[in-house]
Amino acid sequence: MSRMISSGSSLNRRSLLLGTAGLVTAASAFRFPTPAIAQGAPLKVGFMLPYSGTFAKLGKFIDDGFRLYVEQQGGALGGRRIEFVQVDDESKPETATDNMNRLVGREKVDVVVGTVHSGVAMAMVKVARDTNTMLVIPNAGVNEATGPMCAPNIFRTSFSNWQVCEPLGKVMFDAGHRKVATITWRYAAGQQMVGAFGEGFKKVGGTVIEDLALPFPEVEFQALITRIATLKPDAVFAFFAGGGAVKFVKDYAAAGLNKSIPLYGAGFLTDGTIPAQGESANGLRTTLHYADDLDNPANRKFLADFKAKTGADGDIYAVQGYDAGALLHEGLKAVKGDWSARNDVVRSMRAARIDSPRGPLSFNAAGNPIQNIYLREVRNGRNELVSIAGQAVNDPARGCRVS
Ligand code: PHB
Secondary structure: OOEEEEOOOOOOHHHHOOOOOOOOOOHHHOOOOOOOOOOOOOEEEEEEEOOOOOOHHHHHHHHHHHHHHHHHOOOEEOOEEEEEEEEEOOOOHHHHHHHHHHHHHHOOOOEEEOOOOHHHHHHHHHHHHHHOOEEEEOOOOOHHHHOOOOOOOEEEOOOOHHHHHHHHHHHHHHOOOOEEEEEEEOOHHHHHHHHHHHHHHHHOOOEEEEEEEEOOOOOOOHHHHHHHHHHOOOEEEEEOOHHHHHHHHHHHHHOOHHHHOOEEEEHHHOOOOHHHHHHHHOOOEEEEOOOOOOOOHHHHHHHHHHHHHHOOOOOHHHHHHHHHHHHHHHHHHHOOOOHHHHHHHHHHHHOOOEEEOOEEEEEOOOOOEEEEEEEEEEEOOEEEEEEEEEEEEOOOOOOOOOO
């Protein structure tokens, strides 16, 4: 059962708990009309994010980050007031099409911002293409969204699964590791990140000796950790995130493997999770498009304002939500808030150059970020910058025909 939550005034309290039964399921058979909006009416943004489950904190931080950006602009983007509707997608691909159809068809949102989970995002991309709805993906890295499924109305302010992991192959090889085992959840993000790491590692001469996986979102890691101890690789590459990442890193250390087999991963392994992981995260090296101590004015302001708004330390998820706000601002600013000029909005968004807390952020023709990928290490309770693993890394956008 998904939950719809409105923070605008259009839905009453009774509509906070809505099921998905009775919704149109064959999205591709329908074309929803573009909502007609008077110039002065608020632009309606639909958040489709996980507000429950293993990715709940990630969804909340994306939501908080986006709202922070809007608040910094006085509640408007490009002069256009913003209204929000939220749906909890629970990171469940099986209800994703219905949830997206609800936002587009019934709620008539102008823009959808979502989501975290790659499988859910794939369903959202299909509906966005079929209905020509603007979609801004603030996390999910599924390569296809800015690859074969790319479209002018689809943007991403996060990363592709390929982009964050391919550079780690060389980093690990240069650290002296030759034989590596991988471990992840068996779904699109895990498989694509493992594939990208393997591509980078094999290119420079490394060997992946075994790929280990368990179903999403399971956290019974013990048998696989025992298998790693038996294999004795030089190092391990892992992708887990949210609650699952907290437990994996703790279990790995509890088994004593952190002393003998260095653990590396996509930066999600330690982003937003260190307070819960405690000492077990110390020394972990990961690659990501962010580091907590990036010393630039945009990051300093973002971290201070995020802390003041929420009481929490910002992380990559909050940055990606914040930058989704910034991207929409660029589009709306170019047309002075006039959404009926949507082709110009899209053009300006594709051409945007954002001074992001992560560093310079621009977009390729497929709508995927071009950005630095940083090597970080967990020290002093945060992900501290070690070096730049890749400067202005572009995703190959394999299969995308938008140019
Ligand atoms: C994904 O499913 O694409 C995903 C989920 C959580 C992350 C990163 C990627 O932290």
